[in-house]
Amino acid sequence: MQSFEYKNAFLYVVIREEPGAGPGNYIFTSGINTRWFCRLAWKKAGICSNPAVRGIQLLRTHVSRYAAEHGMVADNAEGVDIFAASPGGNGWWNESPLRIEGASPEQASELLEFSVMDLVRTVLVVCVPDVQVPAAFLDEAAMQKFLESLSVVEERERVMAEERKSQRT
Numbered sequence: 001m002q003s004f005e006y007k008n009a010f011l012y013v014v015i016r017e018e019p020g021a022g023p024g025n026y027i028f029t030s031g032i033n034t035r036w037f038c039r040l041a042w043k044k045a046g047i048c049s050n051p052a053v054r055g056i057q058l059l060r061t062h063v064s065r066y067a068a069e070h071g072m073v074a075d076n077a078e079g080v081d082i083f084a085a086s087p088g089g090n091g092w093w094n095e096s097p098l099r100i101e102g103a104s105p106e107q108a109s110e111l112l113e114f115s116v117m118d119l120v121r122t123v124l125v126v127c128v129p130d131v132q133v134p135a136a137f138l139d140e141a142a143m144q145k146f147l148e149s150l151s152v153v154e155e156r157e158r159v160m161a162e163e164r165k166s167q168r169t
Helices: 034-041 051-069 105-127 140-168
Strands: 003-007 011-017 025-033 073-076 092-094 098-101
Touching: 003 105, 011 105, 025 034, 025 051, 025 105, 034 051, 034 105, 034 140, 051 073, 051 092, 051 098, 051 105, 105 140
Parallel strands: none
Antiparallel strands: 003 011, 011 025, 025 092, 025 098, 073 098
């Protein structure tokens, strides 16, 4: 069974061949760690409007559009255990899986790259709008390092702003 996986502390995307469904049929699962993205999303949106959660929700729509534009079909995958693919630990927001039909292994690999980069761009446009997202696809460790570098800056900026605010009062 062929599997394309991208996992780090911030996000995951897993595209696995669907057992018993024949070649070209995959299950797409994705999730985002709200605890890690909280460092970037802090005070960036209103209540119940976490940009990371909204980004992972929009990813399903973007993947469906991408699939259609590339000759694949994306549909809801009912009854699939997404937790078998998701990382362990707290803070994960997992989206409902999609069934991708009519994909070659090369298309599944390209869909993985598209999904990761689209998710990062979608979230960062709200959280850190001035940041330049790498144009090239980054492996899991490099993407984690990139996102961590942003969260440190954002967190330091938040702490300093809170200190200035408390000094004024």
